[in-house]
Amino acid sequence: MKPAVRRTTLAVDVVVLSPRPDALAVLLVRSPAGARERWGLPWDAPQIGEGLEEAAARITSAVLSVPPAFFEQVGTLSDGRRHPGDADVSVGIAALSPAGAGMPTEDAEWFPLAGLPALAPRHRTIVDRAAAVVRQRVDQSPLAFRLLPATFTLSDLQSVYELLLSRRLHKASFRRALQASYLVEPTDEWRSEGRGRPAQLFRYAPKKRRGARRGVRFDLFTE
Amino acid sequence: MKPAVRRTTLAVDVVVLSPRPDALAVLLVRSPAGARERWGLPWDAPQIGEGLEEAAARITSAVLSVPPAFFEQVGTLSDGRRHPGDADVSVGIAALSPAGAGMPTEDAEWFPLAGLPALAPRHRTIVDRAAAVVRQRVDQSPLAFRLLPATFTLSDLQSVYELLLSRRLHKASFRRALQASYLVEPTDEWRSEGRGRPAQLFRYAPKKRRGARRGVRFDLFTE
DNA sequence: TGACATTGGTGCCGAATTGTTACTAATTCG
DNA sequence: CGAATTAGTAACAATTCGGCACCAATGTCA
Numbered sequence: 065m066k067p068a069v070r071r072t073t074l075a076v077d078v079v080v081l082s083p084r085p086d087a088l089a090v091l092l093v094r095s096p097a098g099a100r101e102r103w104g105l106p107w108d109a110p111q112i113g114e115g116l117e118e119a120a121a122r123i124t125s126a127v128l129s130v131p132p133a134f135f136e137q138v139g140t141l142s143d144g145r146r147h148p149g150d151a152d153v154s155v156g157i158a159a160l161s162p163a164g165a166g167m168p169t170e171d172a173e174w175f176p177l178a179g180l181p182a183l184a185p186r187h188r189t190i191v192d193r194a195a196a197v198v199r200q201r202v203d204q205s206p207l208a209f210r211l212l213p214a215t216f217t218l219s220d221l222q223s224v225y226e227l228l229l230s231r232r233l234h235k236a237s238f239r240r241a242l243q244a245s246y247l248v249e250p251t252d253e254w255r256s257e258g259r260g261r262p263a264q265l266f267r268y269a270p271k272k273r274r275g276a277r278r279g280v281r282f283d284l285f286t287e
Numbered sequence: 288m289k290p291a292v293r294r295t296t297l298a299v300d301v302v303v304l305s306p307r308p309d310a311l312a313v314l315l316v317r318s319p320a321g322a323r324e325r326w327g328l329p330w331d332a333p334q335i336g337e338g339l340e341e342a343a344a345r346i347t348s349a350v351l352s353v354p355p356a357f358f359e360q361v362g363t364l365s366d367g368r369r370h371p372g373d374a375d376v377s378v379g380i381a382a383l384s385p386a387g388a389g390m391p392t393e394d395a396e397w398f399p400l401a402g403l404p405a406l407a408p409r410h411r412t413i414v415d416r417a418a419a420v421v422r423q424r425v426d427q428s429p430l431a432f433r434l435l436p437a438t439f440t441l442s443d444l445q446s447v448y449e450l451l452l453s454r455r456l457h458k459a460s461f462r463r464a465l466q467a468s469y470l471v472e473p474t475d476e477w478r479s480e481g482r483g484r485p486a487q488l489f490r491y492a493p494k495k496r497r498g499a500r501r502g503v504r505f506d507l508f509t510e
Numbered sequence: 511t512g513a514c515a516t517t518g519g520t521g522c523c524g525a526a527t528t529g530t531t532a533c534t535a536a537t538t539c540g
Numbered sequence: 541c542g543a544a545t546t547a548g549t550a551a552c553a554a555t556t557c558g559g560c561a562c563c564a565a566t567g568t569c570a
Binding site for chain 1: 531535
């Protein structure tokens with residue numbers, strides 16, 4: 065028995081995520097008339113010679129005026145769950161877009177992650193996986209920084225972490241850990257939000273960290 | 288512009304990993320005559336209605352006498368890198384097989400991860416991603432336990448972690464952290480390895496952990 | 511048979527990290 | 541001006557971590 069390729073139909077399904085004041089939001093597009101569900105994830109087939117993340121950028125650009133800042137594959141599915149275009153195989157991609165960047169086109173809309181309308185089963189699975197992957201990787205890669213503009217306050221950053229992790233963090237501990245990590249540097253700008261003391265703006269500027277890897281962290285197990 | 292699926296050729300490429308005494312090993316199969324490289328990853332197209340992990344199990348079973356204990360997708364590629372079967376799209380899957388489980392068939396062989404022969408460019412990329420993913424997730428999911436038989440000594444477990452992380456760990460700290468995590472339970476068996484005190488055998492038996500999530504860990508950033 | 515080499519397992523201490531409280535600073539609102 | 545509000549920090553107690561030293565149980569070998 066020799067291995068051989070097989071022709072299948074392929075779709076790239078994109079979960080565009082962006083922080084709203086009180087929750088993470090997902091960008092959905094209105095389905096064409098006759099579809100089983102009213103809303104769905106933006107999707108399309110990759111063009112010939114087009115990379116998957118490249119396809120995700122193109123697909124997102126068609127419904128949001130700007131391309132996302134970051135992509136992360138969240139898994140490829142070929143099970144029996146129904147896809148709106150009946151693709152055999154779907155590549156799920158999470159796309160992170162900074163707060164307030166871009167405006168959805170007329171047929172697209174932001175929905176809070178916790179309150180989505182009915183989706184095709186495969187899209188539902190992909191959204192759940194995207195949420196899980198983002199939550200799981202948030203302290204291993206700079207996802208949170210991709211959900212913010214180029215400069216941001218430390219309170220902004222903490223809010224994003226709280227959205228992603230769904231729990232409150234302690235201000236002093238958060239800042240102390242951030243300080244020790246050399247991931248941000250202060251700018252000389254300050255932002256006044258109306259009431260309260262103005263906050264200094266920071267930018268993401270990771271510096272080489274001296275080795276010092278810690279021991280095994282069994283306490284991070286998610287199962 | 289309406290989204291539409293497109294027909295492409297698809298392959299599942301499997302990186303079977305297993306611990307050897309001194310390094311992680313990858314299972315490679317001899318390429319058919321006429322191929323550019325002598326060795327390659329086991330691969331095939333998924334059958335109709337077959338899930339991707341299911342396909343990975345089938346592909347592995349054809350070259351190792353037992354199916355792997357665990358699968359993890361390491362990314363889907365559609366770039367221009369050459370695939371031995373010229374698939375447009377490859378799904379890379381890491382498959383973990385316990386130490387000493389199964390015998391490779393005649394045309395397959397274990398190679399240490401650090402000393403692989405030349406591979407087709409896409410296979411090379413998939414192997415690198417598999418190694419990176421496994422290293423990155425080792426303290427978030429029970430990967431290490433899938434590289435061991437059902438019962439194992441704590442020294443075995445520590446060795447696997449040391450292989451995966453490529454660094455030595457401190458015995459007392461390792462055991463203290465493991466204790467606190469409630470991931471293993473002792474059996475009443477002991478194993479005598481020849482010289483030295485016999486070691487108690489443990490099994491993987493994760494218990495519900497009381498909440499107690501820690502603060503944000505910026506020190507885990509891998510970038 | 512009795513040192514001793516070898517591997518498994520634990521107790522403990524000082525150092526580093528973390529969670530928390532409480533404080534100071536700078537601004538708007540009335 | 542004082543109260544309210546948000547930003548930022550100091551300091552302390554509790555916990556965790558790395559490392560060392562030690563004890564335990566076995567095989568080896570004189």
